[in-house]
């Protein structure tokens with residue numbers, strides 16, 4: 001897929017996107033990155049002095065990574081260029097890891113349908129707009145997530161999304177066909193970005209966590225599914 005390539009680190013496979021000094025790394029396979037030890041091994045292998053992970057609550061909180069040690073209760077992290085040698089991470093098993101790269105900042109969000117309904121994407125955009133007057137050319141990346149092919153949903157979920165999101169966003173995400181109702185987090189988020197005047201430079205890894213069989217998938221594996229790590233950092237020159 002454009003921009004992403006497979007790499008081996010610590011004897012395991014990862015998917016890595018590198019562009020303009022920004023790296024976005026996704027673990028493959030069944031290693032569970034809820035384990036502190038696994039994250040520490042990875043941090044050391046990448047030469048990062050510090051790794052901040054979001055302790056996710058499916059809400060809309062975005063925290064500045066610079067002031068956090070280890071974990072912050074949030075679904076989004078903001079990394080400033082001055083936080084050198086620092087990485088930020090969200091863990092997923094089907095949710096969408098979204099990275100926004102601005103000249104002086106990286107914003108990393110964990111977006112599931114609940115976070116989407118609670119406004120995590122809008123919150124992230126608002127934060128960036130508070131920092132920059134010109135947000136059109138930010139680069140946006142979607143890591144692996146469950147795609148429409150595997151994301152069968154119910155009307156109750158659509159109803160909840162409709163209560164909090166603009167109608168065109170829900171419409172962009174949902175689709176009805178002979179197999180029933182499906183939803184695309186990627187299409188819904190793309191519509192939000194479009195409405196906000198962003199997303200002209202959007203890249204998607206192309207992988208579905210569920211049917212590719214390459215990543216942990218809650219939909220495929222159920223309870224006890226390991227969590228993959230989605231880690232972003234800036235290259236240290």
Ligand SMILES: [Zn+2]
Pocket residue numbers: 146147148149150151208209210211212
């Ligand atoms: Zn699929």
